[in-house]
Amino acid sequence: MKIHPYLNFDGEAEEAMTFYKSVLGGEFDGGISYFSEIPGMDHMTEEEKKRVMHVTLKISDDLKIMASDTMPSMGHQLKVGNHNHISLMPDSKEQGRKFFEGLSKGGKIEMPYEKAFWGSYFGSFQDKYGNGWMVNYNLKEGEE
Missing domain, CATH: 3.10.180.10 (2,3-Dihydroxybiphenyl 1,2-Dioxygenase, domain 1)
Known part of the structure; x- marks a missing residue:
């Protein structure tokens, strides 16, 4: 079994994951996918289209950190806390x-x-x- 942390951001996923990569090393496995790539999502604002749908930072075969941005127009709201x-x-x-x-x-x-x-x-x-x-x-x- 492998466990990979999955992080959510409010429009900062690409910046944060690029920062983590600069310190921890590794590569973006499969690149960065944006919400603009989802078919039928033309109603999104230009800002939301630039948000990250999914990114995986592969540090090693056993360690990956995954992330995405929230989508305010879909009711998503980021709540930062000490739970993780x-x-x-x-x-x-x-x-x-x-x-x-x-x-x-x-x-x-x-x-x-x-x-x-x-x-x-x-x-x-x-x-x-x-x-x-x-x-x-x-x-x-x-x-x-």
Whole structure:
């Protein structure tokens, strides 16, 4: 089983996913699909036609982050909250620091990335788009 986070934005999906790609790497799997590509949706405003219907950021075979924009004309309303975090498990303490520093830029840090009492380097934050992230690197034996 694979679990992929799916994020919703209010017109910022392309910007946010491009930002995540710049920090985490990877490629857009299948490109970016826009609401303007849906047949029979001519009634949409020009702004809504530019919104993202679907995008997948493939970081590895096992890790993908998917996203779309809401559609106000269809009654969709984005509600930002603390109900969801994306948890990253980096391969090294340094990679974790890079991810934490990059993704938290412009956001709100909840816990700084530092050694935690459970033997990991951990940090959490809300990024500049309102999404929650956790970075947790489990120290290997002999690491500090």
